[in-house]
Amino acid sequence: MFATMNPKEILNSHNLKRTSCREGIIEVIMSSDKALSENEIRDRLFGNYDRTTFYRSFKTLVESSIVHKIVVDNNLVKYALDNQLTHKNEHAHFYCNECNSVVCLESVTIEKPALPEGFSSSEIDFVIKGTCKLCKEKAE
Amino acid sequence: MFATMNPKEILNSHNLKRTSCREGIIEVIMSSDKALSENEIRDRLFGNYDRTTFYRSFKTLVESSIVHKIVVDNNLVKYALDNQLTHKNEHAHFYCNECNSVVCLESVTIEKPALPEGFSSSEIDFVIKGTCKLCKEKAE
DNA sequence: AAAATATTTGCAACATTGTTGCATTTGATA
DNA sequence: TATCAAATGCAACAATGTTGCAAATATTTT
Secondary structure (H helix, E strand, O other): HHHHOHHHHHHOOOOOOHHHHHHHHHHHHHHHOOOOEEEHHHHHHOOOOHHHHHHHHHHHHHHHOOOEEEEEEEOOOEEOOOOOOOOOOOOEEEEEEEOOOOEEEEEEOOOOOOOOOOOEEEEEEEEEEEEEEHHHHHHO | OOOOOOHHHHHHHHHOOOOOOHHHHHHHHHHHOEEEEEEOOOHHOOOOOOOHHHEEEEEEEEOOOOOOEHHHOOOOEEEEEOOOOOOOEEEEEOOOOOOOOOEEEEEEOOOOOOOOOOOOEEEEEEEEEEEEEHHHHHHO
8 A cells, every 4th residue: 555655645645734744754764674763764854843743743643554663672762664565464573782773574473372361452562682684794 | 489589588699789779679579460660669669769779779680680671662661570480481461551550471472483584583572462351350 | 896898879960752732834725 | 815724843841761979888808
């Protein structure tokens, strides 16, 4: 679905106003193969926006399922396109301890585990930490 | 191992000084079946300690693998005893959206998934979000 | 048991992030 | 182009993470 759409079309299809901040954020995220933090996105963005605007833009985009949020520990938040085409519904994320990058592991789908009696799950956060391919090659 | 030890012994066995803050934290965590946040622990603690002391105590206890840290999204941090006896090495955690409690799911062990070629993992964060048994019963 | 030493604590201070209210600006629509 | 709803920028504040440093405390040595 998103694969063939541009930021404007994505916003339109979600009934969101096409503001330059939102368009920019989507564009930057689309152009990256990694999940990006607020600051990384800001740095790659053309315009300059207030922190609050950023904050609210992310909130809106996440609520509209245009973007999804990946949290690593309590100090790192990254965003990636919530591309229903390329991403399975529930996939794992990989965090590289060396380069601090986060990628969606589309190949690693999450199977809901059997929970203790009486519990029910609605969402699963699965973050695998380790060393990514690039950093491993660098270390050799 | 820990099951039969008291806070003093635990600290001794890790070559940590037996300070009242550390002992208190361990005691409070030991006495709870749920993971506890910094504030929850502070409230149940006898003495009064500076925020910095708390912060550094947790850091020390986590680094010594006496306690482990569970992070839910980017706004909730809880601590649980890292009991090598009762807890499997890598287990999942459950976060209840209703009562905001976090428990270790010792029955849900994490199997390391097959990663893309070149990646290696050292640690896995697995948080299942949903409704816990108690909250479900309450809703009926 | 007291002194010496190394560690921990409390305080002050600051950075980062999350969050809200409100006036102003902007995008969509009639 | 005028109107209206929504988004933005600014100010302000809360919570949390973090460090440096002097004072207090725990452990070790005499």
